[in-house]
Amino acid sequence: MFLLIIENLILFKYVTWKTCCMYTISCRDVGRDCDCVVQGETEEEIMKNAAEHAVKDHGYKEEDIMTHEMKEKIKSYIRKS
């Protein structure tokens, strides 16, 4: 019984941690006609995912996204939940 409570607590913590620290960028926020929401667990990961999505689905070139200006722009759209 005691162990079960501990297990639930750990699970609960894990779930809260998972959902509280997700970074998301919605393409609609960026002004794209696209329902995609890019997610990542870290800022680095979401930047990578957003870049991949932009290249794959929006016809961007990788070097267009890797500029300092573009990175800052993408960062400004990141929402942390």
Ligand SMILES: [Zn+2]
């Ligand atoms: Zn998109």
